[in-house]
Amino acid sequence: MFGYRAPSPRISLNSPSMHIRTVAERDSWLLTDYYHENRDFLMPWEPLRDESYFQHHGWEARLQVMGMQQKQGEAFYFLLMDPRQQQVWGVANVSQVIRGGFQACYLGYSLAAAQQGKGLMFEGLSVIIPYLQKQQRLHRIMANYMPRNQRSGALLQRLGFEKEGYARDYLKINGRWEDHVLTALITPAD
Template identity: 85%
Template sequence: MFGYRSPSPRISLTSERMRIRTVGERDSWLLTDYYQENRDFLIPWEPLRDESYFHHHGWEARLSLMCLQQKQGEAFYFLMMDKDERQVWGVANFTQLIHGCFQACYLGYSLAATQQGKGLMFEGLSTMIPALQKQQHLHRIMANYMPHNHRSGALLQRLGFEKEGYAKDYLKINGRWEDHVLTALITASKN
């Protein structure tokens, strides 16, 4: 036995201002709209994207794999939306879930340009993190940010993430290798 692994049903949550849920195979148009509308805004913070990333057919293929990963408990991809679920305001991805003795994952996120400065990412992650910690028995959630991304650093600190290190040339972002500050949120140990 390699450790407890919860079944991975679709997760649906509500915060004060949002509906938050894991992606489904029918969300290709919502994600296409989100990434098309925020393409220029997100360029400095993301890897170079193939043109299919901004088109419906590319998201159809991507969502099939994402839904399989969710079903297998390997990753969870969340949409943060208005209460009517007509527009994606942001996304949060909990990926590379490792169960067994590590019980950890990586967190990545982005928020639409029009939704910046409203506290929505804090609200969304404050809702998602405890739910996923409980359901997946996560002990460690790791999130890393570029040193010049002060907003992301402040958000993670506010959420309780602690700095654990600094990695040179950690990820290739917008075509350049970028240093990252390494942080983690640790669930209180019950031994």
Template identity: 45%
Template sequence: MTLLTTPRTRIRHAGEADAAALWQFRMDNRAHLAPWEPLREERYYTQGHCAQTIFDWRESIRLDRGYPFLVFDPDEREVIATFNLANLVRGVFQACHLGYAVAQKWQGQGLMREALELGLAWALGPLGLHRVMANYMPRNERSGRLLERLGFQREGYAPRYLCIAGTWEDHVLTSLIHPKG
């Protein structure tokens, strides 16, 4: 299991025992994250669904298709953020999509940037990726600023790209490319 640590976080893949912590993160941030996520069925907000999610995540890692991470406080009492290196493609592409979420009460403290700096270094280093793509809705200015600070470059604009909160939303397309590539 990959474990990354920063001065204020412990970042790792989820295990079965983390279902309750993931559920708490989802419950605590349901309204906060709703404008930036797909519509969710009620089942999404159950511990059973969180356990299934973790099982699916572990399978994704085993198959080298995606690498979801939970970001904990240093004592691992609480999930403060999540990020996922998803839709991983090997071969001549060596790329993935980045998705992330930070708990409302931890926003504005630089924790997401701190975690992503380390996670992206891992993706472009030991994981062997060449490109990490991240897309955001133009009205999500915080996300745009975070990606810019992390070194992502704007590559395009996609009208009606993803169905978020029940509406097809435009997205700004960005990527971070391995510095030696």
């Protein structure tokens, strides 16, 4: 269907500073640690989370669903990890993958407080995006950010995303409806 290739059970990508791979069920402790350690730092940029989001049992259940979505090619959940794969430095979530005539997805991401300012998210997305464009044949990658999140806006611009619009009260973030700048990266035609 439109050149779509079913994803392999596990995707592993090369990057100079980190190991990048899709999540597996065994990652519940790694993700629990990442979100627990960065809870306050990420709070202004994410939806309100219930307590299970910061506990191991919650991640065990969540990873089963995420694994199914990855297997079906509906989403890809990437971990940006230290080279020894003992700590999650960040995540890049590719969701709502739509095939057919659209060939599109949404991209969301976060980086640990301790890893800010090192260029790691740019490095990671510079590897993930070509995978999505070439292997998954996605034509449109959409990523949206809150206007006050200037770092995210600058990152997307540096990656080649173009502003396509502005949405008022787009997502409920940290208990408040927040405006978002809408951007997209279009894969050049073959």
